Amino acid sequence: MYDKSRLSRNEQYSLAYTTKQSPYLESVQEKTIASCPIARQMVSPVQGAFLKFLVQMSKATRVLEIGTLTGYSALCMAEGLKERGSEAKLVTLEKDEENFKAAKENVESSGLGHLIELKLGDAMDTISNLDNSIQYDLIFIDADKRNYLNYYNTILERNLLSDDGIIAVDNALFGGHVSRVAEGKDLSQVPPSAKHIHSFNEYVANDQRTSQILLPCFDGVSLIRKNL
């Protein structure tokens, strides 16, 4: 979630003292802000740097992203994949044709196109049909909130996550609304997505198949791994 005009003092400070992103990533972000009506849904530059770091730290080779928008977060993660050799690949899923077209252009002119495969279509259909002889080391879920639980269960049931792999889930705090859902407060004021996210968070926290840490950074990021 990125609204340049509404960064808190801490967020401004954090941006100022995070290693500067590449000029290309910055240009994709600026272009998205100028042309895409839902640009606010894009991750911030600091979160993009976090995702790149996560790829590098986990030594991920295969990355799956659910929710491409214009390709900004995919490009951030692909930068982290550059050092992983010829097996490295990121697959990103988008259902909106306009967003897909913009992402394709951004990826093609990035110099990272050889690392990224874009798939157009509903992500539930796509992940249900992905070749499950290939497992992913990092899966970033950042699409429609009502399907988070379906994505999660399909990933685990189809064994798409490698044993050391991480699922990273964006918007786990959904603007702070999830705690209101948990407390049963002002439910009429709470966006439906917050209810879906709260049910998801609760389900995963109680799921014996995995362990989860819900980080109160950005708009909330959950990191989930399999219990082996």
Ligand SMILES: C[S@@+](CC[C@H](N)C(=O)[O-])C[C@H]1O[C@@H](n2cnc3c(N)ncnc32)[C@H](O)[C@@H]1O
């Ligand atoms: C939050 S944005 C993704 C932002 C992107 N990860 C970034 O930070 O640059 C969510 C995207 O998911 C797409 N989306 C929503 N529902 C989807 C679905 N069922 N299947 C595939 N894509 C979907 C939307 O069209 C939108 O582009």
